[in-house]
Amino acid sequence: MTGRRALVKGAALRLARAGVASPEHDAAELLAHVLGTTRGNLPLSDEVDAAQAAAYEDLVGRREAREPLQHLVGSAAFRYVELAVGPGVFTPRPETELLAGWGVDRARDVLASGRTPVVVDLCTGSGAIALSLATEVPEAVVHAVELSEDAFVWAQRNLAGSGVDLRQGDLADAFPDLDGTVDVLLCNPPYIPLEAYESVAQEARDHDPHLALFSGDDGLDAIRALEVTAARLLRDGGVVGAEHADVQGEVAPAVFRRTGRWREVTDHDDLAGRNRYLTARLAR
Template sequence: MSDPRTARRAAADRLRAAGVASPERDADLLLAHVLGVPLGRLPLVEGLGEPEHEQYADLVARRAAREPLQHLTGSAAFRHVELAVGPGVFVPRPETELLAGWAIEQASRLAAPVVVDLCTGSGAIARAVVDEVPHADVHAVELDEGALAWAERNLAGTGVDLRHGDLATAFDDLAGTVDVVVCNPPYIPLEAWESVAAEARDHDPHLALFSGQDGLDAMRVLEQRAALLLRPGGVVGAEHADVQGESAPAVFAATGRWLDVTDHRDLAGRARYLTAGLAR
């Protein structure tokens, strides 16, 4: 048996040296995962058996190599749900919970809301919406087959209409009937390759990350598709990069189809997502 406190300290030191952003928390989460206990019970663990110690050391080494934490644990928390994630799907970020919260707020105001989640990835936003607004009619689409498999797993049994397809052509059958369109599209400029965190650049699907020279190619497609899908007065919300606080809303404002084009900041004060209403 080994001392878990010593193992945790050594793991955190290794992760810190590797440039991991939250070494102490990641070390704790990995140990809790190995032991199958909640984080709050870690201080009560008195010993670490050899099999657990070896498994922990292996996971710490993989995390130090910048494999995403969620790939190692197999899950990611998103608002009030737990999502299955792993290789082949974009790991949902905490910042996206704000966009999901906006969509939930909009849908909850309506008696029978129709919500469309474009570029659903793991199914995070669609799953959160149907979890918190159970009377909503939720539809989601994903192009990447690897990500679609994870979305199928996360949305199974929820009643969400999940389809395989491109955001540019999805849901023609819903044209003019949708109340809320929500999307976390790819938005990283191709030229920003080197600045992307290793966890995302080396492990997330590039289809979910990069979007043309200025990062706004998918946003332009989204603007057109949302205008087709929404009923007059319907609303759209889309995440974007923190440096796109002016350029992303401008995609919508420039067409003259939208009212109340507004940008919103995340909890760190960075520009994070835009919203707009389709003119009546």
């Protein structure tokens, strides 16, 4: 038998040396996963048996090699939902919860006006944004699209039974049947410049699908396509929200401003005060 406290302390030291950003958190999460509980319900005064210690050692070694924590435990929390994630799908980040929350508020605005909100989530990945909208605004009609075949399988799993209309396809030509009818359009597109490959965190660069990360020489190819699609899908006065890199707080909104099709083009910070997502309202 081995003490839990000693196990977690030793694992945290190893993860810190490996460059993991949150070593104590991850070490405790992995042990909770092995023991079938949550980190909040993990008493460190108890001991683990040899089989549990061996399973923990395997997971710590994989995290030490920078395999994402969410892949090791098989899930990721996002706002009020839990998503199944693994190889082949982008792991949802806490920063994107702010964009989803903005979308929830805008959908509720439409509902308060007496109409049923129509919401579209482009580049849905795991289905995180779409599932949040369907869960928090159950009256909304939610549509989602994903290009990657691998990610689409994960989205199918996460959105099963949610009522979300999930389709496989490209954001550039998605949902022609919804042209001019959408109230709220949300997207977490790829936005990393190809030249920034080496600067991307190892967990993302080695394990997230590159289709969900990189978007041309300046990182704006998908955002430019999104602007065109949003103008096609949204009804007059409809709104769009899109995540971008923290260094794109000027250039990403400029994609929308320069077309003359949008008003109220605004950039928003994340909880760390970094530029994170833009919003705009269609004005034909």
